[in-house]
Amino acid sequence: MNCKQFELRLDDYLDHELFPGEAIDADAHLKQCPACQTRVERARTLQHMLKEIPTPPLRSGFAREAIARATGSDGKKHQRRGFVAGFSTAIAASVALMAVITLLPHSLPEQLAPVEIAQVAISLEQTQTVNLVFNTAQALDGATLTIALPANVEVPGLPGQRTITWQTNLQAGKNILPLPLKGLRRDEGELLASIEQDGKIKSVRVHISVGKTLQPQARLHALHSA
């Protein structure tokens, strides 16, 4: 057996699945080949490490709560997702949720000022990325995020879709959602971004002007091309 042949049988060798004859050949090769010895040692280490990858322990009470929810024994209607025990008290006590909006195409904002209503200007027929920054005091698991778009913009790839809803987890601190928006028509509009968790909703409005607040150069360019 040579190195190439040994390498092909490495996993069978590790799993003790070689035929007896092959196993003898493999051992003989291994005895005189430091390269394959290293190969085996590394592969064994890897297999050992795979078994060590941790999982967070199952939250105590989860099994009971989840089964009660599934059977309706908890007296509540099924919530499809976003179920985190103790969340309602946690959110009431300490979550300060705000949206920070900046407009910086293709880059993350360096400085963020919290505002309730943000202003964003987008050029007509162009796609610009609006970074919606959700700042939370603590992690929000299984929150429902909804973006309701005004008629003057759309998300490229989702033509005609006015509302985008999905489930996500927000980590404590800044969570940045780069939202690509394409200016559809010269108009004013208001985007509404909401986060819902356990019946509680936080929203932020973003005022969006399309094709109006152009940069001087862009305006000049627009005049020229008009």
Place this chain on the structure above:
Amino acid sequence: MLFSLFSRKKRIDADSFEALVSPHVEQLYRLAYRYTGQQADAEDLVQDLLIKLYPRTPELQQVGQLKPWLAKSLYYLYVDRYRSQKRSPIEFGQEHDIEAATANSNHQGELSPQRQDTIRDLQRAIDHLSDEHRILILMHDVEAYTLTELESILETPLGTLKSRLHRGRAKLRKLLEEGTFPASQA
């Protein structure tokens, strides 16, 4: 009267459902965590599975080997959700929940900071694998499902699984060699 009969019947169902699934919830959660890498997503996935399975309690009572049967149901639920997620154009770039896992797991104390780094590299490398390879390595090499069990869970012939596993491992070793994975020092 009708109402109370109905609720008693319901109670019986709920009790047998609980008796059937509760021994498996922890293992399902572990699998779900392997798939999703996020504790909350793992809980959601298990919760959804239980909601879907409850109306099928009589069917569950007929299943001989519930562990692989449940693992299979969870896998298909995950695949469904994963596919619909991939269609979503906007996603938060989420890092694997490895910090939470190492901080809270039963391994706590056993894992040195270097070991945690190494495991983080390993997790990243696994995340780079194709879903086919990733799932198989997570189920077989991490969660120790046998290939025979996986044959029915993943509805794939043994030979295919074996060569897929070997290709996945080879790919993983390659990724780790190209990266900063200090396997020989571990």
